[in-house]
Amino acid sequence: DQQVKQNSPSLSVQEGRISILNCDYTNSMFDYFLWYKKYPAEGPTFLISISSIKDKNEDGRFTVFLNKSAKHLSLHIVPSQPGDSAVYFCAASSTGTASKLTFGTGTRLQVTL
Amino acid sequence: NAGVTQTPKFQVLKTGQSMTLQCAQDMNHNSMYWYRQDPGMGLRLIYYSASEGTTDKGEVPNGYNVSRLNKREFSLRLESAAPSQTSVYFCASSLAGALGGSYNEQFFGPGTRLTVL
Numbered sequence: 001d002q003q004v005k006q007n008s009p010s011l012s013v014q015e016g017r018i019s020i021l022n023c024d025y026t027n028s029m030f031d032y033f034l035w036y037k038k039y040p041a042e043g044p045t046f047l048i049s050i051s052s053i054k055d056k057n058e059d060g061r062f063t064v065f066l067n068k069s070a071k072h073l074s075l076h077i078v079p080s081q082p083g084d085s086a087v088y089f090c091a092a093s094s095t096g097t098a099s100k101l102t103f104g105t106g107t108r109l110q111v112t113l
Numbered sequence: 114n115a116g117v118t119q120t121p122k123f124q125v126l127k128t129g130q131s132m133t134l135q136c137a138q139d140m141n142h143n144s145m146y147w148y149r150q151d152p153g154m155g156l157r158l159i160y161y162s163a164s165e166g167t168t169d170k171g172e173v174p175n176g177y178n179v180s181r182l183n184k185r186e187f188s189l190r191l192e193s194a195a196p197s198q199t200s201v202y203f204c205a206s207s208l209a210g211a212l213g214g215s216y217n218e219q220f221f222g223p224g225t226r227l228t229v230l
Contacts, residue, residue, distance in 0.1 A: 006155075043203055089156065099209035099219070101217065103148075103155045103156040104155055106155055
C-alpha cells in the first residue's frame with residue numbers, strides 16, 4: 001500500500017518554462033510534506049517543505065502547493081533551468097512518529113535547452 | 114561540518130558474505146535512518162533509531178540488523194548477503210522531536226552502492 005504516490009516517472013520541460021511535479025498521498029495523518037532533489041551518485045538533498053496548516057510555500061524559483069482536501073501537493077519550478085535536471089522525491093511525515101518520512105517513487109525531470 | 118558520512122562508497126559481495134555499512138553525523142541530530150533505493154521503488158526505510166539507545170524496524174527490515182553505537186553513529190549489518198540486497202543504501206539523520214514540522218527534515222549521506230553476486 002503506497003501512501004505517497006508520484007504517478008509521473010518522468011517529465012521533460014524546456015528551459016525557461018514552468019515545471020510542475022505532482023504528488024498524492026492517502027494517509028490523512030500526514031502533516032508535513034517535503035520535496036527532495038537527487039542527482040546521480042549523490043544523496044537526496046532537501047529542497048522545500050510545507051506544513052499542513054499552509055497551502056503554499058515559496059522559496060525563490062520553487063513553490064509548493066498543498067491541497068489537503070484532495071490530498072495532493074505539487075512543486076512548481078519557474079523558470080526551469082538545465083541544472084534542475086534531477087530526480088525529485090515527494091515525502092510526508094506525521095508528528096510523533098520519530099520523524100519518519102514516507103517517500104514517493106520519484107519523478108525524473110529533464111530540462112532541455 | 115561534514116554532515117552525514119557513509120563508508121564504504123562501493124562494495125561487491127558474494128552471496129552469503131557479511132558486511133557492515135557505517136554512518137556518522139556531526140550535526141548533533143537525535144534520529145538516524147537507513148534506506149535502500151531501488152529502481153522504480155523510491156526510498157524505502159530499513160531501520161531507524163529515534164534516539165540514542167533505541168532502534169526500530171522500518172518498511173523492509175528482513176535480512177538486516179542495526180546498531181546505534183552512540184549519538185553520532187548508526188551502522189547497518191548484512192549477516193548473509195543475498196542478490197536481492199543489491200541496492201544503493203542511504204543513511205540519514207534528523208533533529209526530530211515531538212514538535213514535528215521542520216524537525217522532520219532529514220539530511221542524507223552520499224550513499225553506498227552494494228552489489229551482491
